Amino acid sequence: MTVKEVKKGNACALLPLIIFVALFIGAGVLTKDFSNMPLNVAVIIASAVALLMNRKEKFEIKVSIFTKGAGHPNIMLMAIIFILAGAFATVAKGMGAVDSTVNLGLSLLPANLLMVGLFAIGCFISISMGTSMGTVVALAPIGIGIASQTDIPVALTMATVIGGAMFGDNLSMISDTTIAAVRTQHTKMKDKFKVNFFIVLPGAILTAIILGVITRGNKAVIGADFHYELIKILPYIAVLAAALAGVHVLIVLIGGTIFAGGVGLADGSYSFGSFLKTIGEGLMSMEDLAIIALLIGGLVEVIRHNGGIDYLLYTVNSKIKSKKGAEFGIAGLVSAAAIATANNTISIVVTGPLAKSIADEYEIDPRKSASLLDTFAGSWQGILPYGGQMLAAAGLAAISPVSIIPYSFYPILMGGCAILAILNGYPKLGTKSKEVKQVATVPVEE
Template sequence: MCNSPENNALGLSPIILFVLLVVGSGIITQDFNTMPILVAFTLSTAYALMLNRKDKTLSFTDKVELFCKGGGDKTIILLAMIFLLAGAFYAVTIDIGARDATVNWALQYVPTDWLLPGLFIITSFIAFAMGTSMGTISAITPIGIGLANSLGVPVPLAVGIVVGGAMFGDNLSFVSDTTIAATQTQGVKLRDKFKANLLIVLPAALVTVVILMFVEINGAGIVTPEDYDFWLITPYLIIIVCALLGLNVITVLGVGISAACVVGISKGIFTFPTMLHSIQKGMGWMQDMVAIALMIGGIVALMQAYGGLQWLVAVIKRHVKSRKGAEAGSAALVSFLDVATANNTIAIVTSGPIAKDFSHQYDVDPRRTASILDIFSCGFQGLVPYGGQLLAAASLAGVSPFSLTPYCWYPMLILIFGMLAIATGLPKFKTDTSHIKS
C-alpha cells in the first residue's frame, strides 16, 4: 500500500507544524505552557492526515491505518508501558517517603559541593548498567526533584542533570538498544565502539561535572539520623541492584514498585486499598505521555509513508563529497531523523545503512561511524522537548519539557565534542580489520 514513496519535503511538515505551534505560541505569550503538547500533537496529527503522497493517493482509511500501525509499533508500546510504570513507581515512593529519606541521607553523607555532580555521576552509572535512559530517568528523577527542593536550586536544573547522566550512561552501555543498533548497522564489535565513544564523550562528562561543582546552592540544611528511615531508601537500592544485574527495564520498575509497596505496608504507611490507589494515581499522571507517544509513532509512520524521511536522506546524500563530509553527513542524517522521529534508536536504524555506505565510499573507520551515530542521536534525544526522555522527566517533575532543555548541559556538550571530533579527525585508529564483526 505504501512501498517506496516518492521523496517529498512536505512529508516532514507535520513535525515542523508541531514545533511552530508550541514554540510560536510560547514566544508570542512569553509562556511555553500556553500550547499544551498533547493538543499540539493532536493538531499536527489532523494536519498529517490531510496530506498525501506525491505519486499515489491514499484514502483516508489507508492513512488512519498507517497512523494506527505506527502508534502500535513495539517501541512505542514499550515506551507507553515504561511511562505508566514510572508514574506508579514515582507515586508510591513519594507516598511512603522514600524520596525524602534518600535526599536526607545524601545531604548527610555526601559533601554539599558534590551533591549535584554526584547526582550526575550516579545517574550515569545506573544508566550504563541498566542500558536505558528512560528507565534511569524514571527511577532517579524523584531523587533529583527532592535534592532541588532541599538545596534551593531550580527543579528543571536537577532534572536536566538526571537527563544528562542518563544519556551519558545509555550512550556507552553495552546493553543499550542504541549501542546495539549502532554496532549492528556498522558491523563493529561492542568493545571497539565503546572505546571510540568513550574518547569523545568522556571530556564532555568531565566538563559537565566541573560546571556542576560551581552551581550556586542556596539550601543544604544539616540533617540528623532521626530525619530519615533507612528502610524507606531500600526501593531505590533494589532497583540499582536490579540494573547492575542487567534486568529488563520493565522488570526493574516492577520490582521497584513491589519493593516500595512492601515497605509501605510493613511500615503501616499503606493499607492494601491505599496502596492500589497510589499506583493508580501515578499511572494517571502519565496518561497524557502515553497518548503523546502513540501520536508520535503515528505521525512518524505517516511522514515515512509520504516520503518525508526519504527526502531528508536524499538531500544529505547529495552533499557528501569527502571523508570529513561523510562523517558530517552521517551526523546530520541521524540528528535530523532523531528530531523528526523523537526516537534515537529508530534514527540510528534508519540512518545506519546510509552511514555505512558513506564509510565504504570515503574510507571512514566504521568504529568512528558507529560512535558518531550514537553520540549525535543521544545528544539530540536529550534535548528534544517532545522526546520520551524529556516528556517523562517533565511529567514526573510537573514542569514543561521546554523548561528542561536549557539545563540539559551534557547532551549539548556531547554534540559540541562530537563536532570537534569530526572537525579534527580525532581520535584516530590504527587501520586494521580486527574491529569488524565476523
C-alpha cells in the same frame, strides 16, 4: 532499502511535521509561555493535517496507515515501559525513597564542597529515578536553602541541580529518553549505557572540578539534621543493579514497583489499598507521554507513506560524505527537534527512525547512534530557557530561567563531549552490538 537507494521523496509530506513545530514554537513566542500549546494538542492537529493530505487515497486507507504506525510493536512496548516507569517512580516516592536518598547524600556533604556534592547527589538521584523533572523538584528546594545560607548565587545552585538531573536522565535505565533511544536504534539498554557513560563522563568530571573551583573557600554549614532510612533507598539500587545485569526492562520495573511497595507496606507508609491507588496514579502520570508516543508513531508512518521520510533521507544523505558526517547528521536532526519541542523524549521519538536509517547506511554502531540521540537531546534540554526543567527550577527559585544559563556547565559540556566523541571516533567499539530484532507480535528482550 538503503539511504542511497531512496527516492527523492515528497517535501510536501513534511507539512504536518512543520505544522507541529510551528504550533508549539509559535504559541510559545506569541504568548511568551511555551506551556500554552500542549504537545499532545499540537500532535493531534498535525496528525489531522496528515490524514487530510493525499486526496487520491481513501480516508479509510490513510487511517489504517496511521493506526499501523501507532500500533507498531516498538511504539507499543515503549508506551508500556513509560507507564510502568511512572508506576515505579510514584510508588517509590510515596514511601519516602526520594527523601531518604536526598537526605543521605546531603548528610555526607563536606561543607566546602556543597556544589560538588549537590551535583553528585543530583546525578545519583536522577540515574536512580530515571526522571530529570523529578530530580529537579526534589533537589531545587535544597539548592535554594544552600543559596540562602551561603554567598552562592541561587542561579548557580539551580543550574547545578539541573545538570545533575540531566546526567541521570541521559543514562538511567528507566529514563524515558533512554527507553526511546534504545528502542528506536534497536540496541540493548546496558550496551547503550556503557557507551553513553564513557562519552559524558569527562563532562561530569570537569563540571565537578569547575563547581569546586568557583565555590572554593565557602565554609558555610547546613545546620539541618537530615533523616534517612537505608531500606528505602534499596528499591533504587535494586532497579539499577537489575537493569545493569541485563534483566528485561518490564521485569525490572514491575519488580521494582513491588519491592518499593513492599517496603512501604512494611513500614506503614502504605496500606494495601493506598499502595494500589498509588500504582494507578503512577500509571496515569505517564499516560500523556504514552499517548503522544502513539500519535507520533502514527504521524511519522503517514509522513513516511507520503514520501516525507524519503525526502529527509535523500536531503541528509546529499550532505553526508563520511561516517562522521552521518553522526553529525544524527546530532543535527535530534538537536533541531529538541530546540523545536523543548522535550528531549519527543525529539528522540520523532527523529529516531530516521537516525536508524542513517546509522544503518553508514554502519554506525547502534550503541553509538542511541547515545548520540540521547546526549544531544539532553544537552539542549538542560540549556533551553523554555524547557520544563529550567522553568521548574526557575519557578521554584523565583528567578529568570535565562539567569541560569551562564551556570549550565554540565549540559554544555555534555554536548561538547558528544561532539568530541564524533570527531575522535570515541569510544572505540569492538564487536558491533547485536541488534534487537523486531517481531510483529512478540515484544523483544532488552
